[in-house]
Amino acid sequence: MKLRICDSVNEAAMATAALVVEQLRSKPASVLGLPTGRTALPIYDALVGLHRAGRADFSRVHTVNLDEFVGLSPTDPGSFRGFMERHLFHHINVPADHVHFLDGDARDTERECDEFERVIASLGGIDLQLLGVGRNGHIGFNEPARDLQLRTHRVRLRMDTRRANAGPFGGRVSEVPREALSMGMATILEAASIVLVALGGSKASAVASAFSGRISTDKPVSFLQLHPSVTVIVDREAAARLPSRRISPRAPAESNLQRHANGSSRRRR
Ligand code: GLP
Numbered sequence: 190m191k192l193r194i195c196d197s198v199n200e201a202a203m204a205t206a207a208l209v210v211e212q213l214r215s216k217p218a219s220v221l222g223l224p225t226g227r228t229a230l231p232i233y234d235a236l237v238g239l240h241r242a243g244r245a246d247f248s249r250v251h252t253v254n255l256d257e258f259v260g261l262s263p264t265d266p267g268s269f270r271g272f273m274e275r276h277l278f279h280h281i282n283v284p285a286d287h288v289h290f291l292d293g294d295a296r297d298t299e300r301e302c303d304e305f306e307r308v309i310a311s312l313g314g315i316d317l318q319l320l321g322v323g324r325n326g327h328i329g330f331n332e333p334a335r336d337l338q339l340r341t342h343r344v345r346l347r348m349d350t351r352r353a354n355a356g357p358f359g360g361r362v363s364e365v366p367r368e369a370l371s372m373g374m375a376t377i378l379e380a381a382s383i384v385l386v387a388l389g390g391s392k393a394s395a396v397a398s399a400f401s402g403r404i405s406t407d408k409p410v411s412f413l414q415l416h417p418s419v420t421v422i423v424d425r426e427a428a429a430r431l432p433s434r435r436i437s438p439r440a441p442a443e444s445n446l447q448r449h450a451n452g453s454s455r456r457r458r
Pocket of ligand 1 (some may be wrong): 224225226227228229255256320321322323324328329330350354
């Protein structure tokens, strides 16, 4: 796992957007896996800026989003589809029929989930999966549980997750759907590369589990340690609970990155 510690939200967003642009340069017809949430906002702003500056062309890209609330139609403003339209899709040149989304309002959600897996497979899999992380360590909507699901599935959301998602529902937790459809752990981990972004002190514990050297279904994010190509981009607050022997608060970000890379390769030997 590569770690990059940034001094500001803007730096983290630009670093993430730069990885997306690099991906599009090496493969213009990339399949991008995309998240929603507050963390994604500055990243999408950065991508829209790069697109307007002529530096990011999405004309051959396909997108697949991680998850969607059950019971919300794609036109519902609270839906993740609505979020993506407002913050990214309306502002870039991705063709409408290249945007692939779980329909939370589907009558048969099991079939919808299976169909989503088929779409991803027919696209040849995800090239680059962008991820945020929940405070409790969830990725997509793979909540901490005794067992995690491999494939796209219907999931009951935990109260803390509904609380964290209450913003777009006027802050009213009771309005946040109780269930969602989400890519499974294998759907995510089969992406060729993964970039996880975490900002703020509330994510520090989740970030620490991504570097703990242990995997646990209590911290779904910890499974990223099994993937051969993961970059984690954080600000200093989100890095606060990483082992102090690797992270010095005053050291420049690049040397932290180097120190971390050295530390993890030593451990693997
Ligand atoms: C939701 C999404 C996740 C996202 C998480 C973090 O639960 N399902 O994909 O990573 O929120 O959101 P935020 O970036 O707003 O903290």
